[in-house]
């Protein structure tokens with residue numbers, strides 16, 4: 001049977017990227033379906049991935065799972081399949097850290113790449129997630145022995161994020177409206193404290209971008225387009 005060209009872009013091979021420069025490990029297949037949905041009078045199309053549940057479980061975490069997609073141009077593209085936008089963006093930029101630079105910083109007194117990643121991971125799990133259970137912070141710091149090597153800090157981050165996610169998903173709407181207590185002893189409504197967690201991650205992710213910029217390493221644009229491309233398309237709109 002001849003497969004129509006446009007359908008080739010629906011089929012994908014699923015793979016896992018263990019981190020670093022080890023490339024992708026292929027092991028499963030899936031396909032995309034496009035579902036139209038009405039929103040504010042416009043038809044939006046959402047793309048969903050269809051695959052067996054055990055493929056996702058075998059990957060260990062959604063953050064590690066990637067799809068190898070055949071594009072209409074005929075080449076292939078690897079796309080992360082994480083539905084947790086926040087950490088996925090941090091892991092994507094962390095994947096750009098050169099293999100010999102995890103313990104690098106621009107100044108001896110400042111966080112290294114590894115420190116930044118361990119700090120984010122441990123704060124999420126042991127401060128924010130503990131506070132979300134209305135318990136005091138157990139933040140252990142960001143010392144190198146917590147997660148060493150090149151892959152260690154990123155694996156630690158993915159694991160801490162999974163544990164934290166389980167705690168956050170167990171919260172009810174009422175819990176989010178209750179007061180928790182920060183390590184500074186200040187009572188704060190839980191949802192506001194969790195909003196601060198997102199801001200905290202964005203703050204340190206920005207530092208990772210700057211560190212990579214100092215080293216001359218190319219980084220992925222946040223939303224798929226660079227600011228130059230956005231400018232170009234904005235000009236086209238004016239015509």
Ligand code: NI
Pocket residue numbers: 119200204
């Ligand atoms: Ni911090």
